[in-house]
């Protein structure tokens with residue numbers, strides 16, 4: 001049976017949900033071993049061991065891995081690939097940073113953002129910003145794959161995998177961690193939220209964006225997203241951006257407020273189960289994919305909707 005090495009995405013304390021989607025994809029390829037690399041990551045390893053379908057958790061605990069620097073982590077993975085047939089990472093910021101370096105070191109072609117597993121080496125993946133789906137087959141001996149989380153269910157918590165501590169490869173001295181400014185929020189994480197309320201350029205400025213959208217998001221227990229125009233104009237932080245160059249989301253409900261529906265935005269949210277669009281222009285492209293379309297001025301419609309909940 002093929003052995004698959006899955007990258008556990010975590011922040012040092014909490015295992016990110018995207019790991020669970022990657023495990024579901026990897027389980028279709030073979031026996032799943034999850035690599036937890038970091039510093040002081042015993043808790044993360046325990047959480048990974050409980051994921052259904054995981055056979056083994058490999059723990060590499062070293063200060064060099066504390067911030068997931070690809071330059072330090074990739075040599076570790078390269079060593080482990082002697083015993084594995086595929087490296088699978090969630091298509092998160094960290095996964096997308098590490099996987100190409102691993103692919104280069106293995107001298108194989110990376111298969112990015114798979115949507116389905118069609119065979120041992122055959123996958124589907126989006127091209128042209130998700131407007132076409134390509135079926136690709138690798139001829140490489142080892143596979144390096146990133147997984148689009150929205151295309152695979154999250155593996156549950158019924159597992160009890162063994163945890164094995166492995167040797168580390170240390171600091172390669174090629175890069176160093178300077179700092180991170182991480183936006184903290186009480187709201188659910190954008191990529192795993194059941195409901196997302198997103199705002200666009202029409203929200204005017206940062207205070208208006210907050211004033212109009214946050215009460216609705218709070219009422220619904222929703223994550224807040226934004227179009228790139230809203231992010232570029234400084235209404236919302238970068239990690240709120242939904243779309244081709246932002247995050248890919250597929251919540252149960254996506255509410256697009258004052259967003260035109262440019263193809264690059266749709267690439268990030270069109271797989272949402274129910275799409276609600278509020279826009280004053282009835283010709284706005286977002287209405288072509290909306291399940292519920294409200295042609296209205298958002299400054300009237302959103303407060304009225306919030307008040308009615």
Ligand SMILES: Cc1cc2nc3c(=O)[nH]c(=O)nc-3n(C[C@H](O)[C@H](O)[C@H](O)COP(=O)(O)OP(=O)(O)OC[C@H]3O[C@@H](n4cnc5c(N)ncnc54)[C@H](O)[C@@H]3O)c2cc1C
Pocket residue numbers: 199200201202226227228229230241242243244245246247257258259260261262263264265268278279280281284296297298299
């Ligand atoms: C390479 C590339 C990558 C990109 N990646 C992304 C990406 O990841 N994500 C992304 O979002 N964009 C991305 N873009 C940008 C994209 O092309 C659009 O420019 C952007 O999505 C537009 O944002 P918007 O809908 O907020 O603004 P606009 O297109 O300006 O739309 C604003 C909408 O608000 C409506 N409106 C105005 N006032 C009101 C009101 N009072 N009430 C109700 N409705 C109102 C208008 O009718 C309009 O439809 C990318 C572009 C490129 C070239």
